[in-house]
Amino acid sequence: MACAQCLATGENYVLREDTSAPGGNRTPDLDVRTVLLYPLSYEGVWRDQESLPRVTPLSPTLPPERGQGVWFSAFSQGSHRVDQAASVRVETMENTPNEAARIKARDAAFRMLNRLTAGVAFAAVAGVGLLGAVSAQTIPGVTSSSTTSSATTSSGVQSSSTSVSSSSSSGVAVSGGS
Amino acid sequence: MTDTVLWYTTRGAGAVSLVLLSAVVVLGVLSSLRFQSESWPRFLTTGLHRNVALMTVVFLALHIITAVVDPFTHLGWLPAVIPFSSYYRTLWLGLGTVALDLLLAIVVTSLLREYIGPIAWRAIHWLAYGSWPIAVIHGFGTGTDAWSAWLLALTAACVVAVAIAVGYRIRTGSPDPLGSARIAFRSAANRREDR
Numbered sequence: 001m002a003c004a005q006c007l008a009t010g011e012n013y014v015l016r017e018d019t020s021a022p023g024g025n026r027t028p029d030l031d032v033r034t035v036l037l038y039p040l041s042y043e044g045v046w047r048d049q050e051s052l053p054r055v056t057p058l059s060p061t062l063p064p065e066r067g068q069g070v071w072f073s074a075f076s077q078g079s080h081r082v083d084q085a086a087s088v089r090v091e092t093m094e095n096t097p098n099e100a101a102r103i104k105a106r107d108a109a110f111r112m113l114n115r116l117t118a119g120v121a122f123a124a125v126a127g128v129g130l131l132g133a134v135s136a137q138t139i140p141g142v143t144s145s146s147t148t149s150s151a152t153t154s155s156g157v158q159s160s161s162t163s164v165s166s167s168s169s170s171g172v173a174v175s176g177g178s
Numbered sequence: 179m180t181d182t183v184l185w186y187t188t189r190g191a192g193a194v195s196l197v198l199l200s201a202v203v204v205l206g207v208l209s210s211l212r213f214q215s216e217s218w219p220r221f222l223t224t225g226l227h228r229n230v231a232l233m234t235v236v237f238l239a240l241h242i243i244t245a246v247v248d249p250f251t252h253l254g255w256l257p258a259v260i261p262f263s264s265y266y267r268t269l270w271l272g273l274g275t276v277a278l279d280l281l282l283a284i285v286v287t288s289l290l291r292e293y294i295g296p297i298a299w300r301a302i303h304w305l306a307y308g309s310w311p312i313a314v315i316h317g318f319g320t321g322t323d324a325w326s327a328w329l330l331a332l333t334a335a336c337v338v339a340v341a342i343a344v345g346y347r348i349r350t351g352s353p354d355p356l357g358s359a360r361i362a363f364r365s366a367a368n369r370r371e372d373r
Contacts, residue, residue: 109219116222117229120201124194124237131328132190136182138326 184248189323191241193332196317198234199281200336202227203310206303207343211350228288235285238278270319273312280309310340 205227214220246253253271257264261279262272287294287302314333323329 106219109222113222113225113229116226117233120198120226120230121233124198124233127194127197128187128190128237128240130190131193132186134328135189135193135323135326136186138323138328 181248181250184244185250185322188241188244188248189321191237191244192317192321193323193329195234195237195241196313196336197332198230198237199310199313200340202231202234203306203340204343205230206306207347211347231285231288235281238281242278267320270316273319274316277309277313277316280305280312284309307344 205223209220209224209227212220213223242258245251246255246258251266253264253266257266257271257275258278259275261275262268263275264271283302284306287299291299314337317329317333318324321329
């Protein structure tokens with residue numbers, strides 16, 4: 001039997017009497033369907049419900065009439081709406097060794113992230129102090145008023161009270177902090 | 179706190195901020211490349227990228243605060259926010275302010291990503307490619323130690339690291355597994371609109 005929409009549009013869009021599910025796909029416009037969606041086929045196939053896999057509810061406290069499970073099938077969205085309260089088997093990821101290993105790896109990665117972040121923060125704080133000290137010793141073109149450098153002593157012996165000697169080629173002594 | 183301590187802290191925090199900012203850019207590029215290995219899952223890159231970016235803001239704040247409160251320059255707070263409004267080294271300091279503003283825009287939009295949507299977030303996030311080189315130029319222009327050997331080596335290491343990451347990113351192209359499908363969809367949608 002053809003549906004009313006199909007008759008109006010001329011599309012080959014046939015409904016099956018036994019399932020009321022469309023015999024074509026739901027996006028018959030090829031231009032859109034081929035690029036947007038993987039061709040979803042909802043062609044109705046009627047099967048004995050008893051032969052379909054059932055999903056057993058975890059909770060034994062569910063009433064019996066609601067604990068019979070539902071059928072997960074790709075051909076009828078209606079079945080997913082039936083008895084939703086008893087529809088899902090919830091399994092924790094620890095149930096399988098593979099999942100447990102993945103959780104362990106994830107936790108290890110989180111610990112590594114925390115350690116790396118703390119390490120970067122510590123290094124940055126230390127870097128401010130270190131680079132500040134380095135910059136203090138390499139200020140270009142600044143002379144110290146309180147420094148007695150080897151350049152100013154007549155004996156040529158560097159004074160022990162000199163704070164910091166400049167690393168610049170000019171040989172000018174600078175202060176490390178005043 | 180003496181003036182010189184503030185000055186040294188400004189310079190040290192500026193250099194550290196440059197290193198951190200470079201690390202953020204490299205980690206961001208690695209995130210876009212979907213880099214991962216057995217011992218380095220992908221979320222580690224993005225998590226570290228986020229954490230280091232926030233850390234960069236903290237050290238940048240230290241850099242700016244110590245510069246502003248330093249009585250030698252009398253900068254004031256306005257030049258820290260509004261570019262090219264400083265009497266002191268107007269151009270170079272203004273570039274630093276531009277880099278800061280861009281970085282703040284990136285950080286704020288990243289924190290509000292759920293509200294502004296991925297397209298706007300991505301568009302603003304691309305500003306990072308502008309913020310980093312501006313920060314490097316700011317360091318060269320206004321930095322007291324710009325031509326010191328240690329800062330030149332540090333800046334060169336940052337530039338090389340970012341250049342390698344960005345170059346690899348450009349060479350490999352989009353790693354998006356759905357990229358071709360998106361392009362095909364857009365072209366088909368355009369064809370359909372033309373009918």
